[in-house]
Amino acid sequence: xxxxxxxxxxxxxxxxxxxxxxxxxxxxxxxxxxxxxxxxxxxxxxxxxxxxxxxxxxxxxxxxxxxxxxxxxxxxxxxxxxxxxxxxxxxxxxxxxxxxxxxxxxxxxxxxxxxxxxxxxxxxxxxxxxxxxxxxxxxxxxxxxxxxxxxxxxxxxxxxxxxxxxxxxxxxxxxxxxxxxxxxxxxxxxxxxxxxxxxxxxxxxxxxxxxxxxxxxxxxxxxxxxxxxxxxxxxxxxxxxxxxxxxxxxxxxxxxxxxxxxxxxxxxxxxxxxxxxxxxxxxxxxxxxxxxxxxxxxxxxxxxxxxxxxxxxxxxxxxxxxxxxxxxxxxxxxxxxxxxxxxxxxxxxxxxxxxxxxxxxxxxxxxxxxxxxxxxxxxxxxxxxxxxxxxxxxxxxxxxxxxxxxxxxxxxxxxxxxxxxxxxxxxxxxxx
Numbered sequence: 001x002x003x004x005x006x007x008x009x010x011x012x013x014x015x016x017x018x019x020x021x022x023x024x025x026x027x028x029x030x031x032x033x034x035x036x037x038x039x040x041x042x043x044x045x046x047x048x049x050x051x052x053x054x055x056x057x058x059x060x061x062x063x064x065x066x067x068x069x070x071x072x073x074x075x076x077x078x079x080x081x082x083x084x085x086x087x088x089x090x091x092x093x094x095x096x097x098x099x100x101x102x103x104x105x106x107x108x109x110x111x112x113x114x115x116x117x118x119x120x121x122x123x124x125x126x127x128x129x130x131x132x133x134x135x136x137x138x139x140x141x142x143x144x145x146x147x148x149x150x151x152x153x154x155x156x157x158x159x160x161x162x163x164x165x166x167x168x169x170x171x172x173x174x175x176x177x178x179x180x181x182x183x184x185x186x187x188x189x190x191x192x193x194x195x196x197x198x199x200x201x202x203x204x205x206x207x208x209x210x211x212x213x214x215x216x217x218x219x220x221x222x223x224x225x226x227x228x229x230x231x232x233x234x235x236x237x238x239x240x241x242x243x244x245x246x247x248x249x250x251x252x253x254x255x256x257x258x259x260x261x262x263x264x265x266x267x268x269x270x271x272x273x274x275x276x277x278x279x280x281x282x283x284x285x286x287x288x289x290x291x292x293x294x295x296x297x298x299x300x301x302x303x304x305x306x307x308x309x310x311x312x313x314x315x316x317x318x319x320x321x322x323x324x325x326x327x328x329x330x331x332x333x334x335x336x337x338x339x340x341x342x343x344x345x346x347x348x349x350x351x352x353x354x355x356x357x358x359x360x361x362x363x364x365x366x367x368x369x370x371x372x373x374x375x376x377x378x379x380x381x382x383x384x385x386x387x388x389x390x391x392x393x394x395x396x397x398x399x400x401x402x403x404x405x406x407x408x409x410x411x412x413x414x415x416x417x418x419x420x421x422x423x424x425x426x427x428x429x430x431x432x
Contacts, residue, residue: 022050217258
């Protein structure tokens with residue numbers, strides 16, 4: 001019997017793919033499935049071999065109302081209304097609107113972070129373009145281990161939401177961080193992903209055939225071989241944009257001054273450091289581009305004469321650095337883009353955000369400008385979330401409340417698709 005649905009709930013009618021890995025916290029999964037279905041969600045489940053030591057697949061099948069996938073090649077794991085070619089990870093990965101790993105053990109976090117795909121959970125997650133939410137649960141020492149810390153950071157950098165863990169009594173009997181987050185928090189994360197501003201499914205392949213260039217990270221201008229002028233940009237917005245364009249089947253060139261994300265099909269990475277190197281890299285691929293998303297935070301100034309040797313603190317008098325403007329990468333790209341190529345600029349502001357953004361939109365001649373606040377609590381720079389305003393040359397301004405950068409990226413790419421080929425803004429060649 002179907003559980004009652006709530007039409008107003010963001011989960012109603014949405015497709016939630018629940019991955020279960022092998023930790024004692026898996027015993028909370030039946031209640032999670034019950035709550036998801038009570039809210040009206042459609043739920044499909046995968047179980048790692050370890051998870052099956054704690055729960056029987058038949059239990060989760062009864063609660064979810066659909067076969068449970070337990071093997072990569074498992075015809076029985078595919079719901080009858082989906083393609084029955086026996087490769088459940090591909091079928092379920094294409095079906096999901098959001099995917100959720102509960103519990104996410106240290107082993108599963110490592111698999112997800114490194115792209116291993118030798119069992120059903122990690123294999124399906126790798127094949128699934130839907131937003132990823134992970135709810136870790138493990139012993140405190142495992143959660144704090146540098147390997148786990150690095151794996152979680154890698155997942156976050158690629159747009160995954162991490163819910164918990166919290167402090168509480170663990171399986172060992174100790175009180176420590178590592179307990180599964182309350183189910184209410186996990187459900188809230190799923191609702192945020194699927195609610196207003198969340199990932200309504202993009203039309204399949206609406207960027208197929210496009211080459212999209214994305215810039216990311218903060219450029220570094222050398223002072224000497226050790227020191228540099230830079231900024232706090234993490235590259236996360238650029239990575240989120242690249243991931244969203246890949247999801248829509250574009251070929252993506254990521255020009256990044258931040259450490260690059262792991263390799264993915266359809267992604268080419270060009271690593272740069274300075275503003276001049278970034279412009280050279282973008283120019284090298286600009287000819288075939290349909291869109292350029294300029295999310296990088298490019299340094300405005302460079303040292304006129306960097307020292308070939310490390311400057312010594314003991315030197316007297318203290319060195320005086322003469323600064324000169326860097327190359328204006330955005331202005332150059334607007335001036336040199338091929339016909340029909342859309343250019344999206346970004347304005348990182350600390351005050352009078354919209355006033356400064358409107359002036360920049362007029363000067364730069366871009367087809368869309370993304371304005372964001374980068375000071376104070378909740379700053380977008382370096383964070384996992386952002387509140388932005390999308391400004392168009394026709395005067396349209398669309399504010400987006402604070403949300404994960406993956407959701408911001410979806411809204412930006414939606415606007416790019418709606419805009420079509422570059423319009424009158426292409427004629428502007430103004431320079432800041």
